[in-house]
Amino acid sequence: xxxxxxxxxxxxxxxxxxxxxxxxxxxxxxxxxxxxxxxxxxxxxxxxxxxxxxxxxxxxxxxxxxxxxxxxxxxxxxxxxxxxxxxxxxxxxxxxxxxxxxxxxxxxxxxxxxxxxxxxxxxxxxxxxxxxxxxxxxxxxxxxxxxxxxxxxxxxxxxxxxxxxxxxxxxxxxxxxxxxxxxxxxxxxxxxxxxxxxxxxxxxxxxxxxxxxxxxxxxxxxxxxxxxxxxxxxxxxxxxxxxxxxxxxxxxxxxxxxxxxxxxxxxxxxxxxxxxxxxxxxxxxxxxxxxxxxxxxxxxxxxxxxxxxxxxxxxxxxxxxxxxxxxxxxxxxxxxxxxxxxxxxxxxxxxxxxxxxxxxxxxxxxxxxxxxxxxxxxxxxxxxxxxxxxxxxxxxxxxxxxxxxxx
Amino acid sequence: xxxxxxxxxxxxxxxxxxxxxxxxxxxxxxxxxxxxxxxxxxxxxxxxxxxxxxxxxxxxxxxxxxxxxxxxxxxxxxxxxxxxxxxxxxxxxxxxxxxxxxxxxxxxxxxxxxxxxxxxxxxxxxxxxxxxxxxxxxxxxxxxxxxxxxxxxxxxxxxxxxxxxxxxxxxxxxxxxxxxxxxxxxxxxxxxxxxxxxxxxxxxxxxxxxxxxxxxxxxxxxxxxxxxxx
Numbered sequence: 001x002x003x004x005x006x007x008x009x010x011x012x013x014x015x016x017x018x019x020x021x022x023x024x025x026x027x028x029x030x031x032x033x034x035x036x037x038x039x040x041x042x043x044x045x046x047x048x049x050x051x052x053x054x055x056x057x058x059x060x061x062x063x064x065x066x067x068x069x070x071x072x073x074x075x076x077x078x079x080x081x082x083x084x085x086x087x088x089x090x091x092x093x094x095x096x097x098x099x100x101x102x103x104x105x106x107x108x109x110x111x112x113x114x115x116x117x118x119x120x121x122x123x124x125x126x127x128x129x130x131x132x133x134x135x136x137x138x139x140x141x142x143x144x145x146x147x148x149x150x151x152x153x154x155x156x157x158x159x160x161x162x163x164x165x166x167x168x169x170x171x172x173x174x175x176x177x178x179x180x181x182x183x184x185x186x187x188x189x190x191x192x193x194x195x196x197x198x199x200x201x202x203x204x205x206x207x208x209x210x211x212x213x214x215x216x217x218x219x220x221x222x223x224x225x226x227x228x229x230x231x232x233x234x235x236x237x238x239x240x241x242x243x244x245x246x247x248x249x250x251x252x253x254x255x256x257x258x259x260x261x262x263x264x265x266x267x268x269x270x271x272x273x274x275x276x277x278x279x280x281x282x283x284x285x286x287x288x289x290x291x292x293x294x295x296x297x298x299x300x301x302x303x304x305x306x307x308x309x310x311x312x313x314x315x316x317x318x319x320x321x322x323x324x325x326x327x328x329x330x331x332x333x334x335x336x337x338x339x340x341x342x343x344x345x346x347x348x349x350x351x352x353x354x355x356x357x358x359x360x361x362x363x364x365x366x367x368x369x370x371x372x373x374x375x376x377x378x379x380x381x382x383x384x385x386x387x388x389x390x391x392x393x394x395x396x397x398x399x400x401x402x403x404x405x406x407x
Numbered sequence: 408x409x410x411x412x413x414x415x416x417x418x419x420x421x422x423x424x425x426x427x428x429x430x431x432x433x434x435x436x437x438x439x440x441x442x443x444x445x446x447x448x449x450x451x452x453x454x455x456x457x458x459x460x461x462x463x464x465x466x467x468x469x470x471x472x473x474x475x476x477x478x479x480x481x482x483x484x485x486x487x488x489x490x491x492x493x494x495x496x497x498x499x500x501x502x503x504x505x506x507x508x509x510x511x512x513x514x515x516x517x518x519x520x521x522x523x524x525x526x527x528x529x530x531x532x533x534x535x536x537x538x539x540x541x542x543x544x545x546x547x548x549x550x551x552x553x554x555x556x557x558x559x560x561x562x563x564x565x566x567x568x569x570x571x572x573x574x575x576x577x578x579x580x581x582x583x584x585x586x587x588x589x590x591x592x593x594x595x596x597x598x599x600x601x602x603x604x605x606x607x608x609x610x611x612x613x614x615x616x617x618x619x620x621x622x623x624x625x626x627x628x629x630x631x632x633x634x635x636x637x
Contacts (some may be wrong), residue, residue: 401459404499
C-alpha cells in the first residue's frame with residue numbers, strides 16, 4: 001500500500017501543469033463557494049442574533065386574547081407567579097415584562113402610527129439590546145417627565161432631537177383616548193430600520209399609569225441559555241400554563257426561521273455546485289491521465305499488478321488530486337475568514353442600505369463552523385472516490401497484451 | 408533438464424466467426440530450464456501471440472500451456488495475474504518502466520508486489536543493477552537514462568524476482584547496435600549465472616546469432632526448431 005501511495009502521489013505530478021491547473025480550479029472553486037457560504041451564514045446568523053436580541057427574544061408569552069385584539073386589558077393574569085417561576089429557572093437567562101399598546105405619536109410637523117412599549121429599564125436592558133443600541137441621549141433619563149426612546153429613522157423622519165417634545169395618543173383600558181406629552185430621552189438604532197420606525201419605548205410605570213392599571217403586563221419576553229432549548233422550554237411552560245399563549249422565536253417570526261433554514265439550504269446548494277464542478281473537472285483529468293498511460297497500465301497488469309491494485313492506484317490519484325485542491329481551497333478560505341473576522345465586509349457601498357429594511361446589518365462578518373470544513377473534506381473525498389471509479393474501471397478494461405503495445 | 412513450459416496443440420484463432428485467422432497453429436513445444444531461445448519469423452507469423460499465450464496474457468482457442476505441471480490455459484483472469492507475478496518475467500520492446508520510480512524502485516517493483524521482505528528486495532535490486540552495469544544509476548528515474556540503460560533496468564526487473572522464465576518481446580528493436588550487443592551480453596551472462604530460461608521474439612539477427620535455440624514460426628506454425636552449440 002505504501003508503494004501504491006507513493007506511485008499515486010508521484011503520478012499526479014507527472015503532468016505538473018495539468019495537475020496544478022486542476023488543483024487551482026478546485027482551490028478557487030472551493031474558496032469562492034466557502035466565501036459565499038460564509039457570507040450567507042454571517043448574514044443569516046447576524047439576522048438571527050439581532051432578531052432575537054432586538055425583537056423577538058427566544059420565548060414570548062401573551063394572553064391569547066391579546067393576540068386577537070391587541071388590547072391592553074388582555075394582560076398576563078398571573079404575571080407575579082410566572083415572574084417567580086422564571087426567576088427560579090436556570091434555563092432562563094433574562095426576561096422582561098412589557099406593556100404593549102398601539103398608538104400615535106405626533107411632533108410639530110407630523111403624526112405617525114406606532115407601537116408603544118412600556119418597559120422596566122433594568123429588565124429590558126438584560127433581555128434585549130435596547131440599551132446597547134442607544135445612539136444618542138440617555139437610557140430613560142431619570143429627571144425627565146415621561147421619557148421615551150425612539151428609533152433613529154423615525155427621529156430623522158419627524159425631525160426631532162434629544163429633549164424634543166412629542167405627543168403620544170392611545171386608548172386606555174376603558175377605551176378612552178389619552179394624549180400625553182413626552183420628551184425624547186434617547187434615540188436608538190437597530191439593524192432593522194422598519195423596526196426603528198414603528199417602536200417607541202416608554203417607562204412601564206408611566207404607560208401603565210395612563211392606561212389606568214399599574215400592574216398590567218401584556219407580553220413577557222425571555223432569553224434562554226441556548227436558542228436550541230426554545231422548543232422544549234416552550235412545551236414545558238405551556239403545560240404548566242395552558243391559559244397562556246407561549247411561542248418560540250420561530251413561531252413569533254416564521255420569517256426568521258425561514259432565514260435560518262434558507263442559510264442551510266444555500267449552504268447545500270453551493271456545496272452541491274462546487275462538488276459537481278469538482279467532479280467533472282476531476283473526471284476529465286483522470287480520464288486523460290488513464291488514456292495517456294495505456295501502455296504503462298498494460299505493463300503493470302502484464303507483470304502481475306492485479307486489478308484491485310490498479311483500481312486503488314487510480315482512486316488514490318483522484319483522491320490526492322482533489323484533496324490537494326481541497327486543502328489549499330480550505331486554507332485560503334480559512335485565512336480569508338480569519339482576516340475578516342474582526343473587521344467584516346461593509347456592504348454599504350454595494351447598496352446594502354436596503355438590507356436594513358429587512359433587518360440585516362450593513363457590515364457582515366463571514367463565518368463558517370469548523371464542522372463545515374470537516375463535512376466538506378468528507379464530501380470532497382466522497383466525490384473524488386465516486387469520480388475516480390469510472391476512469392479506474394476504464395483502466396481495468398484494458399487488455400494487458402494489447403495495452404502494452406499501444407502507441 | 409527440467410521442462411519449464413510445454414505447449415500441446417496450441418491454437419489461437421482471431422475473428423473466428425467472420426474470417427478466421429490462425430495466429431498460432433498447432434504448436435507443440437517444450438522449453439527446458441536455462442534455455443536461451445529466440446522465436447523468429449516474419450511479421451504476422453504469430454511470434455507475439457505465442458509469447459502472449461505462454462505468458463498468460465492471452466488465452467488459447469484450443470490446446471494447452473503447461474508451466475511447471477500447471478495448465479494455465481484454464482485459469483481465471485485473477486489467477487493469471489497471480490501466476491504471472493510469481494512465475495514469469497517480462498521485458499518489453501519499449502522498455503516500459505514506471506516513470507515515477509527510480510531504477511532501484513523499478514527493479515524492486517515485482518518483488519514488492521510479491522510482498523518480499525524489504526531488506527531482501529533492496530539487496531537483490533541493487534545486486535541486479537550492478538549485474539547490468541547500472542550500480543551508479545540506482546536512484547535515477549527512467550527519463551534520465553538512455554534507451555539501452557532503460558532496457559537494462561527492465562531486464563534487471565524481469566530477473567530480480569527469479570521467475571521460472573523470462574519472456575522478451577523484441578527487446579533490442581529500439582536499441583542501437585552497441586546497446587543491443589551490450590544488452591545481449593548481459594542477458595546471456597544472466598541466463599548462465601541465474602539459470603533462468605529466456606525466450607525472445609525477434610527479427611534481430613544479432614539476437615538470433617546469440618540464441619542457443621531458434622524456433623521459426625511461419626503462419627503461426629513451427630517450421631523449424633534448431634539448437635546451436637554456443
